[in-house]
Amino acid sequence: MTAPEAPADPALLRERALVALTAARARTRLLTTCVDDAELTAQHSPLMSPLVWDLAHIGNQEEQWLLRAVAGREAMRPEIDSVYDAFEHPRAERPTLPLLTPAESQRYAADVRGRVLDVLERTPLHGAGPLTDAAFAFGMIAQHEQQHDETMLITHQLRRGPAALTAPEPPPSKGLPTPEVLVPGGPFTMGTSTEPWALDNERPAHRRDVAAYWIDTTPVTCGAYLNFMADGGYTQSRWWDPAGWAHITEHGIRAPLFWREEGGQWLRRRFGVTEPVPVDEPVLHVSWYEADAYARWAGRRLPTEAEWEKAARHDPATGRSRRYPWGDADPTPAHANLGQRHLRPAPAGAYEAGESPYGVRQLIGDVWEWTASDFLPHPGFVAFPYREYSEVFFGPGHKVLRGGSFAVDQVACRGTFRNWDYPVRRQIFSGFRTARDASVEEGAR
Template sequence: MTATSHTHGETDDVPALRRRLAADLEAARARTRALTHDVFAADDADFTRQHSPLMSPFHWDVAHIANMEDYWLVRRGAPDAEETAGVREDLDQYYDAFTNPRAGRPQLPLLSPAEARTYGDQVREKALAHLEAGAFDERRTLAGGFVFGMIVQHEQQHVETMLATHQLRAGAPVLHADPPPPSVVPGLAGTEILHPGAEFLMGTSDEPFALDNEKPAHPVRVDDFWLDAAPVTNAEFARFVDAGGYADRSLWSGAAWEHITAEGWHAPMTWEKLEDRWYRTSFGVREAIADVGDQPVLHVSFGEAAAYAAWAGKRLPTEVEWEFAARYDHASGATRRFPWGDEDPGPERANLDQRHLQPAPVGAYPAGASSLGVHQLIGDVWEWCDSGFEGYPGFEPFPYKEYSEVFFGGDFRMLRGSSFGVGTPNARTTFRNWDLPIRRQIFSGFRCARSA
């Protein structure tokens, strides 16, 4: 995938913005095809099977992506009208993610894989025609091409969800990728870095495609704290497992202990012990943990991450601490877009776009380190933070409440930083992901913190 620039102030060049958004739309669609039609061309059964009650069948995701694009770009993206006719407005009731929980989606009268792909192609043709004609008028959804950037991010989010479904499916491997680059910073795992406290601007008010929960930018004061220089690795987590961490009640919150006991968890998802050696299964391929010991641990819940942190004499960082570490430049006092500066992510800085189908060893991307030397804050694994999901001061829902506001105040815990499955347009230090603390089918890991 090609990283595209989304910096503020570049939207004055409308033809360039159109080209950039068209390229982003095609990059997202190429990933959708690669995970669905390309690998299941001769197997509709695998395409339509629900591989886990936590996930949708692939053909639901494909048609839902098209339906959202139909709703926002075809019906509401025309430059000369407030609203035009959609391609298939009759499908809205079946592909509304908010009113149709995942477990029940197979029972809906869904499009077949071929019909879903045709629907997506028809919608995309009309959406691109609106994009080509658009001057990005004064309507807030169209200003600066926002709604097109929003739909790019929506498809990329579902691509990552479909990638997680691939991780849960049984059978022979169907996805393949080059291995990640090796570490070039030895001895990074387990080290920590002191972050002197300061005030910084959390969130954003000027990223043109930032979503509503990232706004507005607001000053936050942070106290001194220590943060791990890298995510916790498989080797580190294996020591916790072998030390009896899953059997030590004192390390776990009441809810987490109740859950792991009921589910019989004794290691991260996909781990199994064979002849006294730990293995993981990654997209159908079994690998010895000893061979990937320097990679960030993957598929752990918030409760598992918090238990490890307690065992290590630490804690999980708050969301504020995480973003401060990822954005604050201690030399200049500036709040940057990314750990390394203001330039967009590239393959030399972060593991994104499912280039490698697994996290890279810690220390593999020194060009992506923060000003204080914290590595891999973008890409590789989503990182659990010990914070709930709330709106920032001055939050305003836009363009619909169901994206963020309806989830505020629940049991959710925050995840920051992106994973190897995140598309580059979604990889921001201000991007806020959230999930229930028991979930671990997502590409989740963590790093530890402690107060200074």
């Protein structure tokens, strides 16, 4: 078994769903009330939607799945379905659509939520079908809203102007662990068949055999990345995937997104504040191509997705796979940097309590970690409850990211959770760690 079963008591299931939905809505409210209507309706980057689109889209998805699909109710505003269909309208064109105003969007989302709470109270959560068993649909919608909250936080990072958000600093590191650890070869259980709110691409659990390898105990830091830059990392094609080299050459990229050099010092912009690049913090806002080039420069490589998950979940003492690196218990502030509790990654080596059995830290939270792998289905994959969540993205065009970032809520982040994006993407809260093959002798230890 790869994870504990959901609480069987319907009251506990309802409470879990209520807590998740309430936390997501509180965060949505924070992200959409800290700026004025002009900021909500502006498009701060063609890569992102106006914040007001995300707000109404959250309400529309909640209505479609929980009021219509689960409760069988009539559509509240069927005329807006196409406006807030993410597949029908790319982000760059969404400002031209007949969007609800900020006030209308807020009222709509609140009206939907009021009705959803009534549905949650009345819906059987066992035996009525896979959409409602273990409150799956309610958990799916809570995850969806938190994912859009992360998207809106990215928009806040992209917007210009004074800071609109504040948060306390993350905890310091008490010291770096050994730079890398050996993960012995052998099989482990990847994915899950029992995590109640796991999404379709995390399923099913299956055995993977992985050769021995070494993996970094922390994500690559800004200081280490500055060494790559100082050694001509952005000027030597030999380190780059050909497509990556063409991309950075065409766009004149010579540093992570939001970095600039001034007076011989590298600075970065972070949520409206300009500050020196922190050398002890995991590097952030790098593309897959940049991560891959750094790894080659360092004489290493990016870990595969299976290697990442084995380092994060496999317990060599028992042979089982955990929900999280530290065990099966939900994250606490001592385990990981999650939920927008802080507005930056913690220094490398922080969160000792979140360490995996192999001694690897910060696998959950802080930064999404690029892997070497294309986004592909697990063996036995079945699309549920709709193809457009995962299946349409499978293939070599998207690379897998694992682990979550400081912007991810715990409901949308676990040891099996899979994210994916284009290899050029840099506005996301992405970093990486590196790996290398182990020798035959090392693998036999």
